[in-house]
Every structure is written in C-alpha cells, then in structure tokens.
Amino acid sequence: MSRHPEVKWAERNDKVYLTVVLPDAKNSKVNLDPEGVFTFSATAGSDNLYELKLDLHDKVNVEESKINVGVRNIFCVLEKSEKKWWSKLLRGDAKAPHYVKVDWDKWVDEDDDTGRPAGLDLGGMDFSKFGDMGGMGGSDEFDDSDDELDEEVDKPEDKADDKVVGEGVAAKAKVESLQSL
Template identity: 35%
Template sequence: MSGEEQALPPSVMWAQRNNLIFLTICLEDCKNPEIKIDNDKVYFHGLGGTEKKNHEVTIELYKEIDPEKSVKCIRDRNIELILKKKDENGPYWPHLMKDKKKYHWLKVDFNKWKDEDDSEDDVGQSEDLEEMMRQMGGLGGGGDSKPSFNDLEPESDSDDEELPDLE
C-alpha cells in the first residue's frame, strides 16, 4: 500500500418530512468527526468502523436547508443529523441529492420515513429540534421517562412454590 489511503464513503440513510431531512451516517466508533453543514451540502470526514478506516463524503443536497437551525448528534454507533429545510412547508423532495444518480452508500431510512400524504406524528412537527432528538433517543437526558413499577401488585407465581424432594 502507498502513503495516502483513499477515503471511503460511509453508509448513509435518509428520510424526510415537509420541513426536515433526517440523515444518519452509519459509522461506529467515530471520534471527533469533521461535519460541515452548508445551505446546499453536507460534508463528513471521520475515522471509524471496525477497521478504523478513513471515511469521507460530500452530499450535494437537492434544495437548500437552514444550517443554523440544523442539529447533529454524534453517538457510538452512528451520527444523526436533522436538517431543517429552507422552504419549511414545501413539498417533499423527490430525492436527497442534486443529481439523480444512485449511490451504493445511500439508502432510505424506512424506520423514520413518512409519506407526504401520511398524517404527521410527534417527530418532525416540533420546532424544537433538540427536544425532537431527545424523543428519538439522542442528546441523552430523558428526564423522568423511566417507567415506574411501583404500582404493580405482586402476583402469586408457580415459581414461588417449594419444590418437592427428590426421591
């Protein structure tokens, strides 16, 4: 192998709402990645994955976003970005990127995807993107969201009965 190794694009998943784009960069153990969110593109560079390889990608977006209102959350298993569309009530984008080419590293995130004509849920309608990240499991600090089992009454269980002696 020669000096500089070619950076690979990481696996990226995306979904959208009328006012948002969800981008998930699927790269484990990526410490201190370089992420630049501009009004027409997203740049990512980081070292990670099981083999600690160099990953880099520039995503030229279909339309403009508002970088000031966009949020990023770096986790152990991935990096999540919520990009606020410039045209907040605009139509769904027909594709994520400016060009219509298909990329092997770019996939639709069906867990977050909602069709344009579906009724909206909690995620995606809130103006507070940080609260939205908390709802999705990002940014930590769930507050009092842990379930309480104090109200449950103990029930008799067959496991509680004594076992007969062995013969």
C-alpha cells in the same frame, strides 16, 4: 484512499433526517452549508478514513439544523429552507450512490405527513389496501358467531370414555396450536 460510510435518510415536509452509520467513529467532522452541501469525515476501525460529500436537493437552514455524534452513528436533523417535499435526496439526474439508503424506520409518505401521533411508528406501511385482498376483508367467510357455544354437550359417564375424550381434546388442541404457527 478513503471509504464511504453508509447513510440512511428520510424526510418530512420541513426537515430531512440523515444518519451516518459508522460505529466507533473518531475525530468526526461534520459540515453543513446553507446551499445544501453536507460533508463528513472520520476515522473508524483500524484508522480507516471515511469521507462523504452530499449535494442535497435544496437549501437548508444551518442555524435550525441539529447534529448529534453518537457512539454508533452520527444523526442529523436538517431543517429545510422551504417547507416542501423534495423529489429526491440529492441534486442532479444521477442515481443515488449505493451507500445512500432509505431509512424505513423514519420514513413517512408525503400523503401521511398530517400530524400522526409522535409515538406511533408504522414504518411507513400502507394498510389501506389490506381490505382489497381476495377473500380477506368484508367477507362473512370467517364469521365469529358463537352459535356453537349455545349447544349443550353431554358429559361421558364412563371413565374409559373420559380418557378417550380427554386425549381427543388434547390432540385437537395440539393440532390447533401447531396450525397457528
């Protein structure tokens, strides 16, 4: 009986990223059909057989697609036949199998696929709503003014006072550093 490896996926307008997570895979066989059928088989561990067949949502361009068999995983960049977003990875109305998961490291929302710099990876997080969090944005509640720094501070003249002030400053700094954790 064969097992199913974990598969992570993400997409762009023109391609789908598939990562078959199977460390130390041996005798890997990957096949991609233009109709969108992706098959994989390999052995790993104590010669356990892993097999996979995915009926992708739409057709792919086999000639332009790339497959890289690595030590820890098999990484595939599948070029779509038509540049359009898919509503899901697999054909049919059934829910995706439990071993097929979203690759959040590569995920980009359809609205965000507009030429973001290649090195910038925000993990698909949407920061646009952060200003709407109660009391967290646009508020003068945390004013960064330096008004307090304009006041002069008298130095203590007695050595005993220096020690008390020094200990108070050290204690305050320790409390502030603990609060920042």
